[in-house]
Amino acid sequence: MIATIWAIARSTFVEAARRKIFLIVPIVTFAFLVLYALGVIFAFHFSRGQISQENNTFVDAKAFAGATLVGLSMFATLFLGTVLGVFLTFASVRGDAEQGLLQPPVVRPIGRASVLLGRFVGAVIVSGGYVVFLYTVSVVITGTVGGWWPSQPVAPAVALVGAIVVMIALSILGSVFMATIANGVAVLMLYGAGLLAGLLGQIGYGLSSESLQTVGKIATWALPFEAAYQAGLNSLTSGTTGLTRVIVRLGPLGGAEAGGYKLILWVIAYTILVGAATLWAFERRDL
């Protein structure tokens, strides 16, 4: 079974490497990294001159600038990784079946579960590898130019991969029921809704609004990719204290919130549950 899953996963790698639509990925990535590097250079030049030398009693300007920039990079990384993962999987079942791409492998003596797992593994390796690469380069640029390094450099990368895993699982689930475009739109809307709900939850903590906090908690359970992203942001600055900690905890485009082992377990359980639901529906579907 592993050999067949790997065979299908390898096909996904080749697809990502050869399809013209994916040529956009290295172009966008290069453009993003160039702009990010420029942003880091300007930000640290500004912070060294204006903040850290005079006001560092209250705010660690280097940590503030570094965490904000890497946090922004993580937001972009999560978005780009999600788009890549969704594009690789949003036609996995119904879209590919309508085109006639799915039937030949499904007829082989491998079981429908192997076909789905192969697509899942392939997409996770491609998209997960992509977000790890992008995050790592961003951290290295920030550390080299600004001299700031995350408190826990590995944990945010793991959190990003966890978030990507959840989004890919949802994309494959949606592909069983929806046509390609509809599924792509639906998954990206879920992505936006999850980020927005998480941000509202953080604002709720700031304003002590129970309603907004409830929204945030429900979003965390329903769409744990957002919680994983928040946990990743939190890991960036877990070593900071005082006012700096308060400021950077709000984070860019979403707050930072510790996840802990419960989040890890929930991300794993959630992915398994979504996978089981996908397989259950796929096994019953006529192709």
Add this chain to the structure above:
Amino acid sequence: MSVRGPVLTLVGVAAVFEARAVTKRFGATRALESVSFDVKPGELVGLLGPNGAGKSTLVKIGCGLVHATSGEAVIGGHPAGQTAARKLIGYLAELFRYPGWLSADEVLALHQRLAASGGGPSERAELLDLVGLAEVATRRVSNMSKGMQQRLGLAQALIGEPKLLLLDEPTSALDPAGRRAVRAILESLRDRGLGVLLNSHLLSEIELVCDRVIILQHGRVIAQGAPDDLLVARGVEIETRSGLKTWPDARRDDVPGLVADLVSKGEDVFAVRILRPSLEDFYLEAVEGEVG
């Protein structure tokens, strides 16, 4: 039409495909209604019927792509869809498509891995040669014509030496030369003992190559049998020096007597034609009769 030997030798041979009272409904639509027939090793069976008759649905049930509402399809003794059944089949879909970013050789290599075929490069080269794609083994599918992709599909279906081929319109994108080549391939596969279930709208093709024909209409079998049995002679026409003479009720067995009688009367006989309908005539009569 020549008399086909294999049909006569298949009595008692275990079927490689059996449809046992297969019924399929899509909501309120009845696609198949209690369809039963079998395909034996070394037998080429043609599946005919108008659009929407249920031919593709039946083939897909055999592949395990579609679940029967009741009844079952059995492949080599195993329920269709089970792994053991899938090991025995090769399938070419009506809507065939292969990843455009892979080359012809890579498509076959992928299916070798999925079918756990140990044939390696030699099997791929042999199959590409068989379907006339040896020269374009490294060409990407996206750069192939529709006909080439269909031939690649046939090669893909033959990966792992299947015992049963389920072919849904296998020549729909081919030119006449390509169709003739595929017919030759199918005949050679039959001679090697493969069972073939061939779904096609090309009646002349079915007539030329199939040992047995099954006609579906509205999900039901309305006629089946060997073409020679279905296409019963409808008279004999004899060309003589004095003109063309016709015996509308005569059969093939009557020909020697008719010729002997004419010769004894001093007629010169130039040609004898047994009048019988084409498969197309028979098909249209069967389908229209069913409609009526």
